[in-house]
Amino acid sequence: DxxxxxSPRHKITETxxxxxxxxxxxxxxxxxxxxRQDLGHGLRxxxxxxxxxxTNKGEVSDGYSVSRSNTEDLPLTLxxxxxxxTSVYFCASSESRDGNTEAFFGxxxxxxxx
Amino acid sequence: GESVGxxxxxxxxxxxxxxxxxxxxxxSASDYFIWYKQESGKGPQFIIDIRSNMDKRQGQRVTxxxxxxxxxxxxxxxxxxxxxSAVYFCAxxxxxxxxxxxxTFGTGTRLQVTL
Numbered sequence: 001d002x003x004x005x006x007s008p009r010h011k012i013t014e015t016x017x018x019x020x021x022x023x024x025x026x027x028x029x030x031x032x033x034x035x036r037q038d039l040g041h042g043l044r045x046x047x048x049x050x051x052x053x054x055t056n057k058g059e060v061s062d063g064y065s066v067s068r069s070n071t072e073d074l075p076l077t078l079x080x081x082x083x084x085x086t087s088v089y090f091c092a093s094s095e096s097r098d099g100n101t102e103a104f105f106g107x108x109x110x111x112x113x114x
Numbered sequence: 115g116e117s118v119g120x121x122x123x124x125x126x127x128x129x130x131x132x133x134x135x136x137x138x139x140x141x142s143a144s145d146y147f148i149w150y151k152q153e154s155g156k157g158p159q160f161i162i163d164i165r166s167n168m169d170k171r172q173g174q175r176v177t178x179x180x181x182x183x184x185x186x187x188x189x190x191x192x193x194x195x196x197x198x199s200a201v202y203f204c205a206x207x208x209x210x211x212x213x214x215x216x217x218t219f220g221t222g223t224r225l226q227v228t229l
Contacts, residue, residue, distance in 0.1 A: 031215060042203065042221040043158070050214035090157055096146075096207070096215045103148065103207075103217055105157035 002027045006091050006106035013113055019078045021109050023091030027102075031094040032074040034058075034066060036087040037108075043090065049074055081113045126226045133191040135223045137204035140185060146207035148217070149178060149189045153200045161189070161202075191225075199227045 004025040013019050025032065030051045035043040035058075045058030047066040055066050063085060065077045078085055088110050094103035127133045139147070145166045150158035164171045164178045164187075171178050177190040187204050201222045209215045 033217065035219070043219040045216070045218065048216060050210070092217065094207075094215065094217065096209060103160070103205075105150075105159070107157045108155075 004091060004093055004104050004106045006089075006109050008109060009107065010110045011112070013081050013111070015081055015083060015113055017081050019081050019111065021076045021078075021089055021091075021111070023074050023076065023106060024072055025091075025093040025104070026072065027093055027095070027104065028071060029093035029095040029102075030071070031096075031103075032068070033092045033094070034064070034074065034076045035090045035092065036060065036085075037090060038087050046076065046089075047074075078111075081111075083113050085111065086113045087111060123221070124224045124226065126228060127194045128228050129194060129196060131194055133189075133194045133198070133225055135189045135191075135202050135204075135225065137187040137189075137220055138185060139187060139204070139206050141206060141208060141218075142182075142185070143208055144206035145209045146215075147178070147180060147187050148205045148207065149176075149187075150203045150205060150219075151198075151200045152203065152222070158203060194225075194227050196227050196229070199225055201225070 007022045033048040034046040044060045046064050049055050049068040088108050090108050091106040148163045149161040151161050152158045162173045162178050175192045179188045201224050203219050203222045205217045205219045207215050
């Protein structure tokens with residue numbers, strides 16, 4: 001069955017370190033997204049991609065970067081981790097075809113920056 | 115700016131009663147709306163969707179209503195069960211071009227089902 005997976009599920013890192021969160025989907029979706037979820041803020045869009053070699057900034061992109069070298073993967077990198085980046089991160093993929101959109105989420109990565 | 119928001123942050127409902135969760139959106143260009151359910155420690159799960167050219171869609175125990183005139187969306191859950199306790203998000207999909215689209219989420223409403 002097609003799926004979307006994130007790794008790791010939990011990560012603790014130190015301030016200033018570079019961290020990469022992985023997202024892999026087998027839906028063959030062109031659209032992929034990274035969100036962070038904090039209490040009181042819902043899901044906020046960090047970066048997104050509409051296809052290979054395409055990346056776009058979301059509403060809270062500062063301190064984050066993504067790359068899209070193939071359809072299946074959209075890794076999220078924190079260049080220099082800060083305590084304000086402690087959050088739960090969700091990856092999603094979607095496709096719009098024939099007027100319908102299907103969108104699926106990964107299980108999330110809980111990142112703690114100490 | 116574009117935004118999707120919810121009227122009630124927490125909703126408490128007795129088991130067996132119907133639940134109604136509301137959502138307001140501001141982008142008239144949104145072509146598709148989705149309700150997600152998120153249980154503790156899990157990612158959002160798709161519940162039901164509705165296209166912008168529809169005003170009502172029914173699923174199993176759930177109904178979504180769309181009022182484009184006032185940019186309002188609601189999720190109705192019939193005969194609410196303890197397993198329905200979760201946070202519910204509405205999301206709007208904005209088509210950019212072709213298959214490219216972006217999902218924007220509201221803050222979420224926590225549904226608490228009491229026995």
